Amino acid sequence: MKTVLHRSETRGHANHGWLNAKHSFSFANYYDPERIHFGALRVLNDDIVAPGMGFGSHPHDNMEIITIPLEGDLEHKDSMGCHGVIKAGDVQVISAGTGIYHSEFNHNPDLPINLLQIWIFPNKKEVEPRYEQMSIRDLQTPNQFYQILSPNPNDAGVWIHQDSWFYLGDFDTATQEEYTIKKEGNGVYAFVIKGSMSLGGQTLNERDALGIWDADSFSVSAEANSRILLIEIPMQF
Numbered sequence: 401m402k403t404v405l406h407r408s409e410t411r412g413h414a415n416h417g418w419l420n421a422k423h424s425f426s427f428a429n430y431y432d433p434e435r436i437h438f439g440a441l442r443v444l445n446d447d448i449v450a451p452g453m454g455f456g457s458h459p460h461d462n463m464e465i466i467t468i469p470l471e472g473d474l475e476h477k478d479s480m481g482c483h484g485v486i487k488a489g490d491v492q493v494i495s496a497g498t499g500i501y502h503s504e505f506n507h508n509p510d511l512p513i514n515l516l517q518i519w520i521f522p523n524k525k526e527v528e529p530r531y532e533q534m535s536i537r538d539l540q541t542p543n544q545f546y547q548i549l550s551p552n553p554n555d556a557g558v559w560i561h562q563d564s565w566f567y568l569g570d571f572d573t574a575t576q577e578e579y580t581i582k583k584e585g586n587g588v589y590a591f592v593i594k595g596s597m598s599l600g601g602q603t604l605n606e607r608d609a610l611g612i613w614d615a616d617s618f619s620v621s622a623e624a625n626s627r628i629l630l631i632e633i634p635m636q637f
Contacts, residue, residue, distance in 0.1 A: 401615040403600045406435070408607035411446070418453035422446040424591075424609060438589050438611045439635040440562055443519035446607065448512050449474075454505030460496035464520040464560040466549065467492040467504075468629075470593065472513030478502035482531045489537050491548050493558040497527035516593075516629070521637055522561040532558045536568070545569040545577055545620075545630060562637075567630040571595070571622040579630060580617040587613030587635045595626025 412423035412430025423430045424444035425437055436442075442463070454475070467474065469488045476492065477483045479501040486492045494500065506513045536548045539556055548557040549566035557566070563583050569575075579588065590599055591609045598621040599610050612618055613635050622628060 401600060401618065402613050403602070404438070404611040405602055406609040406611070408605070411607075418450040420448040422607070437521075439587050439613070439633040440521040440523075440564065440637040441518070441589055441631055441633045442521055443517065444589070444591065444609075444631075445517045446514075447517060448514050449506045450512055451506055452509050455503060457501050457503045459499060459501050460494070461499040462522060462525045463496045464522050464562055464564075465494040465496060466518040466520070466558075466560070466566070467494075468516040468518070470514045470516065472511055472515075473507035474513055474515055475505045475507040476502060478531065480529055480531055484533065486533060489535055490533060491536050491558055492533045493531070493549070493560055495522065495527055495530045495561055497522075497525075497529045500529045518631070520560060520562050520564055520633065523563065523634075523637065524561045527561055534558055540568075540570060543569075543571050543573055543575045545579065545628075563634050565630075565632040567632075569620070569622060569626075569628045569630070571626045571628070572624060574624050575622050577620045577622065578617060579620060581615065582632055583634070585635060586632050587611060587615075588618075589631040589633065590620070591629045591631070593627040593629055595623050595628075597622045597626055597628055 474486045545567040596605045
């Protein structure tokens with residue numbers, strides 16, 4: 401097993417007033433040659449957006465974009481004609497493909513929103529753009545990891561154009577879970593949303609992350625009142 405540790409305080413940071421952003425990988429004005437991507441995982445941004453503020457219409461292409469609101473409501477509008485609100489407990493996917501424009505704003509006039517936005521390099525380029533949004537509440541299983549994303553349209557959760565699987569774990573008691581890699585050659589980027597866990601001989605606290613590869617499986621020891629995101633991703637793409 402090989403690992404790389406990313407402590408919360410080592411992330412890139414940009415505070416624009418209306419946007420307080422933490423970058424796990426090089427993004428915008430933050431650049432670290434050692435942290436360009438982890439396999440096909442290109443971006444993991446931890447954003448807090450002020451009430452009523454947001455990102456005006458801007459383009460994307462040939463990228464799989466996953467948005468997970470942690471607190472608050474995000475209003476989305478795009479060039480495909482999709483317009484709606486993504487709430488905490490939802491997950492959204494945009495396959496940008498040949499190109500889309502979209503805007504994202506905090507839907508609430510008096511409360512900030514905290515969201516994770518994740519970009520993944522696709523395994524197919526120039527696909528027809530698509531949009532998908534769903535509640536993950538019905539998938540939630542207490543004290544074990546549950547799947548929220550996969551490469552299979554008929555599987556649990558949303559899907560993307562990449563051999564990637566996302567699992568969330570919501571733990572209200574101390575729990576040990578075994579995770580088995582789904583596809584040979586994949587790695588996992590484990591990100592602690594809340595609480596703490598032990599993994600690969602490391603203790604990880606809130607917003608710490610550990611990348612793991614060259615492993616068939618590994619154990620996660622989650623502490624009580626923890627929330628953990630596992631992103632399984634091809635290391636070669």
